[in-house]
Amino acid sequence: xxxxxxxxxxxxxxxxxxxxxxxxxxxxxxxxxxxxxxxxxxxxxxxxxxxxxxxxxxxxxxxxxxxxxxxxxxxxxxxxxxxxxxxxxxxxxxxxxxxxxxxxxxxxxxxxxxxxxxxxxxxxxxxxxxxxxxxxxxxxxxxxxxxxxxxxxxxxxxxxxxxxxxxxxxxxxxxxxxxxxxxxxxxxxxxxxxxxxxxxxxxxxxxxxxxxxxxxxxxxxxxxxxxxxxxxxxxxxxxxxxxxxxxxxxxxxxxxxxxxxxxxxxxxxxxxxxxxxxxxxxxxxxxxxxxxxxxxxxxxxxxxxxxxxxxxx
Amino acid sequence: xxxxxxxxxxxxxxxxxxxxxxxxxxxxxxxxxxxxxxxxxxxxxxxxxxxxxxxxxxxxxxxxxxxxxxxxxxxxxxxxxxxxxxxxxxxxxxxxxxxxxxxxxxxxxxxxxxxxxxxxxxxxxxxxxxxxxxxxxxxxxxxxxxxxxxxxxxxxxxxxxxxxxxxxxxxxxxxxxxxxxxxxxxxxxxxxxxxxxxxxxxxxxxxxxxxxxxxxxxxxxxxxxxxxxxxxxxxxxxxxxxxxxxxxxxxxxxxxxxxxxxxxxxxxxxxxxxxxxxxxxxxxxxxxxxxxxxxxxxxxxxxxxxxxxxxxxxxxxxxxxxxxxxxxxxxxxxxxxxxxxxxxxxxxxxxxxxxxxxxxxxxxxxxxxxxxxxxxxxxxxxxxxxxxxxxxxxxxxxxxxxxxxxxxxx
Numbered sequence: 001x002x003x004x005x006x007x008x009x010x011x012x013x014x015x016x017x018x019x020x021x022x023x024x025x026x027x028x029x030x031x032x033x034x035x036x037x038x039x040x041x042x043x044x045x046x047x048x049x050x051x052x053x054x055x056x057x058x059x060x061x062x063x064x065x066x067x068x069x070x071x072x073x074x075x076x077x078x079x080x081x082x083x084x085x086x087x088x089x090x091x092x093x094x095x096x097x098x099x100x101x102x103x104x105x106x107x108x109x110x111x112x113x114x115x116x117x118x119x120x121x122x123x124x125x126x127x128x129x130x131x132x133x134x135x136x137x138x139x140x141x142x143x144x145x146x147x148x149x150x151x152x153x154x155x156x157x158x159x160x161x162x163x164x165x166x167x168x169x170x171x172x173x174x175x176x177x178x179x180x181x182x183x184x185x186x187x188x189x190x191x192x193x194x195x196x197x198x199x200x201x202x203x204x205x206x207x208x209x210x211x212x213x214x215x216x217x218x219x220x221x222x223x224x225x226x227x228x229x230x231x232x233x234x235x236x237x238x239x240x241x242x243x244x245x246x247x248x249x250x251x252x253x254x255x256x257x258x259x260x261x262x263x264x265x266x267x268x269x270x271x272x273x274x275x276x277x278x279x280x281x282x283x284x285x286x287x288x289x290x291x292x293x294x295x296x297x298x299x300x301x302x303x304x305x306x307x308x309x310x311x312x313x
Numbered sequence: 314x315x316x317x318x319x320x321x322x323x324x325x326x327x328x329x330x331x332x333x334x335x336x337x338x339x340x341x342x343x344x345x346x347x348x349x350x351x352x353x354x355x356x357x358x359x360x361x362x363x364x365x366x367x368x369x370x371x372x373x374x375x376x377x378x379x380x381x382x383x384x385x386x387x388x389x390x391x392x393x394x395x396x397x398x399x400x401x402x403x404x405x406x407x408x409x410x411x412x413x414x415x416x417x418x419x420x421x422x423x424x425x426x427x428x429x430x431x432x433x434x435x436x437x438x439x440x441x442x443x444x445x446x447x448x449x450x451x452x453x454x455x456x457x458x459x460x461x462x463x464x465x466x467x468x469x470x471x472x473x474x475x476x477x478x479x480x481x482x483x484x485x486x487x488x489x490x491x492x493x494x495x496x497x498x499x500x501x502x503x504x505x506x507x508x509x510x511x512x513x514x515x516x517x518x519x520x521x522x523x524x525x526x527x528x529x530x531x532x533x534x535x536x537x538x539x540x541x542x543x544x545x546x547x548x549x550x551x552x553x554x555x556x557x558x559x560x561x562x563x564x565x566x567x568x569x570x571x572x573x574x575x576x577x578x579x580x581x582x583x584x585x586x587x588x589x590x591x592x593x594x595x596x597x598x599x600x601x602x603x604x605x606x607x608x609x610x611x612x613x614x615x616x617x618x619x620x621x622x623x624x625x626x627x628x629x630x631x632x633x634x635x636x637x638x639x640x641x642x643x644x645x646x647x648x649x650x651x652x653x654x655x656x657x658x659x660x661x662x663x664x665x666x667x668x669x670x671x672x673x674x675x676x677x678x679x680x681x682x683x684x685x686x687x688x689x690x691x692x693x694x695x696x697x698x699x700x701x702x703x704x705x706x707x708x709x710x711x712x713x714x715x716x717x718x719x720x721x722x723x
Contacts, residue, residue, distance in 0.1 A: 022541050029533045142363050143554055145589045152565055161565035233561070234530045235554050235589065239358035243530040278534035284495075284524045286534060 021157050026275045028158040032168045034271020039171040039226045040244040041251035041263045042178065043219035049195040049258035050215035053105070053120035057128035058223050058248055059241025061097065064131060065089045065224025066231040066240060067139060070146045079147040086170070086228040093224030094217040100127065101216035106209060128241075135238035144236040167229040174225055175264065182260075191215055195258070223248075250290055254297050256307020266305060269293070347393035348386060348652050350376075350642060351413035352635070353406055353434065354424035354448070359528070360401020361553035363583060364426045364631055368448055369396055370624065371632030372423065374616055375639025382615065386643045387652060394639075395419055401426075401553075403433035410434050414441040420652050421446065423638045426631070427552070428452035428497035438462040442654050444642075444661060448635050451578075452497040453505070453683035461658060466638060466668065466675060468692060469683040473600055474505035476692045477575055480711040481546055482518075484720065486573075490544035491522030492535060492559055494551045500524060502550050502577055522548075527555045532562050540568040550577040557589055560597065570596035570723050579603075581697065582704045584626050591700070596722060598696045598710065602630040605705035606717065607691070608671030612640055616669065627705075637669040662686075696721060 040062065047055050055061075072085040104127065108119050150162025160168075182188035193201040194211045202208050226244060234243060251270055255262030270290050277289030297305060352372045354365035376392045385391050395417045397409035406425075413419045414437075422438065423446040425431035431450035438445030439460040447455055447465040451473060456465050481489060491506065493499035503522050510518050521542050523535045536559070539547065547569060549559045556576065563569035576599030580586065586594055605627070609617060616636050620628040628636070644667075646652060649660035666675045670690055677686040694711035695704075698721040708718035 019541075022537060025537050026534060029531075029537070033531050033533070136357050136362075140362075140366070142585050143557060143589055144585075145557075147591065159565065159567045161561070164565070235557050237358055237554055240554070242528065246528070275534050279538065283535045283538050284526075287526055287529055 023279065024156065025158045026279045027272065028155050030272035030275030031268060032155070032158075032160065032164060032271070033275070034268040035171050035264075036164075036167050036226070036230065036267075037247045037251055037270055038264050038267030039174060039222060039229075041248040041255070041267060042175065042260065043222035044248050045252045045255065045258055045260060045263050046222065047216055047219035048252070049260070050191055051105070051109075051212050053117060054124070054257075055216070055219065056121060056124040056245075057131065058220070059243070059245030060128040060131035061093055061220040061223040061241070062227035062244035063135060063236070063238065063241035064096065065093050065221075065227030066236045067135065067144075067227075068092050068224070069228035069231050070144050070236055073146040079149065082146070082149045082166075083170075085146075086225060089228040090221040090225050094221035097217040097220035098213050100220075101213045105216065106212065109209060109212065132238045132241075139236075139238065142237075144231075146232050148232045161233060163230075163232045167226075167233065170225070170229045174222070178222070179260075187214070250294055252304075254294050254304060256304025259304065259306035262304065262306025345390070347391045348646060349393050349395050349413075349417050349419045350639065351410070351417065351419040351422035352394050352396045352424040353399050353409045353413070353422055353430075354396075355401040355426055355430075356396075356398035357400045358553075360399065360427055360430075363553075363585065364449060365398070365424070367583075367629055367631040368424050368426060368635040370620070371616075371628060371635030371637075372396075372639050374620060374623075374632075375636040375643075377619075378612065378615060378636070378640055379643040383640075383643060386646050387650070390652075392639065392643060396424075399425075399427070399430050401430060403430050406430035406434050407437050410437045410441075410443075410445075414443055419443065420646070420654055420657060421642050423635060423642070424448050425450045428455065428501060431455050432497055435460050435463045444654060444658055446638050446642075448638060449631050450498070452501040454497065454501070456683050456685040456687045459679075459685050462654075463686055464661060464677055465687045466634060466641070466690070468600075468602065468689045469687055470501045470505040471508075471683060472689050472692065473577070474502060474509055476600060476694065476711065477548070477577075478506065478509045480694050482515075483711070484545075486545035487515075487518045488542070488544040489518065489520045489546055489548060490539040490542060490572075491520060491548045491550060492532070492539060493522060493524050493548070494527040494555055495524050496527060496552070498552060499527075499550045502548075506548070525555075527551065527553075530558065532558055533566065536563050536566050536568055540566060540572070544572055547572055547574045548577060549574055552578070552580075556580050560590060561593055564593040573598060573720070573722065575599065575694070579630050582629050587701050595697060595700050598694055598720070601693045601695045601704075601707075602690055603633055603670060604693055604695060604707070604709055604715075606709065607693075607715075610667055610669055610671055610673065612637070612667065613669035613671070629704075633669045637675075641666045641668065641675060691715075 044058050068089040069085045072088050073079050073082050104123050108116050148163045149166045152162050153160050153165050190206055194208055198208055251263055251266045255266035273293050274286050274290050278286045354368045356362050356365040372394055376394050380391045395413055399406035399409055421444040425447045426449040428450040431447045432454050434445055435455055435458050439462045444462050447467050449467055451468050451470055453470045491503050493503040507520055525535055551559055579601045581597050581599050645657055645660040645664055648664050649656035661677050668675045673690055675688045693709050693715055695707040695709050697707050709715050710720055
């Protein structure tokens, strides 16, 4: 099957023909990158669902996770046990997140602070700037990359880097574990309870401030996992977290704030739309298709695909 | 208490007298007053901070050479560098230039690396009448504006595209795929490549290109499309992290090195190249501005061992170029016998200046088009034939008079 690609701009000197193999490659590539996008976004929506604040420094936690993985794998344990590096990076960023939450976020929940969302916005944006500058000072201006995690492979028609394949599988594993944690453990159910009714869960004798701290740590650890898994693929530099920030927020708006299944669905949709938009319309404007989709969703369903309208008593 | 206060006042008075005493007041004050030169370059993302750091290192050695070897300028005045970060963004570059012009009173500014920033600074330099040097920015528009204050000792788009076009034709490569970032640099080089095809009327040469947003991490769809087109060669026109992503992702898709790749500038000559790409970097060809086999001028020979001792690596082109520009400016100021910018511009236009490469002499002439005030050092196309190959062992593929070996493919 041959399909003419259309809508090319003046830089694209000629029209291609696209066969079914190419389309299948684009679909597979879209699914793979879409699922990876979901991991970048999961932490943002998880923190929001518990604490009702948006962590704007999520991309910087992604960056910290990547740098930690680089140090652990390249300098300490070697690439053969890269997965231990991912776990250690997650633990490191989890602890960093708990510390940040305790120092900077918790105080606004303790008193009768008005406009918590604005406070959180300022605090987390400032934190992001701080992390980037620390990275510039600590790591210098150079681009880093840990060695690839695995040999190149093939998913059906698509040749794929070993690292991207590992990130794809790793995302499935992490999201599955995260789902099981939420559904099957006491702490997970407590976190769900906090997401539904913060006052209610306090009446049951649960320390909601401690849950906030854990939720923030888990959320940023998920971002760190994405950073650690993708470090050899997308490279490390002080602003590499912008990738996670841009895609993460795009996904949570499409999904609806606070919807965890929605994040998975929106990530896959975004990956597919970007990929197919590139092949059928114009590859130069790949990111635009995702934003057009986002605008369409906002116009049709302002709360996002899986978001719910707030119930006010 | 009163005694202590008196002692304190006397101490301050003695300190004031000692610090302001000179045997020949007029001469000494003038002799120590530095001549300030601005260095505006990317030192943080989204610019290419690795390039910026190399430029700063080279410029600092340039100041060291002037202050220690030339014993200063205009009878002993030292050069002082004022370094500013433009982060690869025009607005930050313009703000930095205004600060250097109004607060620091610099006599010239060098260090420009990103074409979009340099293009913006060309007009600001003209506004203040301050000579503005492109160290690594190549867009033709920089010198095509014909500002009296604009100077460039770096290749322009057209010369660079001509070099790779001639090489491609010599290899019989007539299907040219281009992946270019959406900056003045990327689009400018893409346009220059197409312009050469049109000018020469080469109907059998096909160019198929995609301009991408340099913030995009995943370039798989773009690369799949170009791969399916079955090109003879892929032009990688990115700066900083996108260049690495193009190379790695093309490798992962089985596109490169099966199809040869040409880097549009000398980024593979940097020490981090092999660390980040490993075996994926083998067979890369790239436009290079300096090859160790070219030889160095006396000032280039002065820099090489000192840079190596300080940083544990030989200088790359960007460091040499920034170094050369500082020394060139110092000699032009001496020629002008003045630190007035109008006199300096006149001296730059009238003088001939030894540069850092062997036999390379710089002259800034008011020539048509992009050749206005533009000096281009000889370009080469080189290839890494082996993994971890140092730049001095890379093969020079082009031009024919410098060729040291044949193109190697897997």
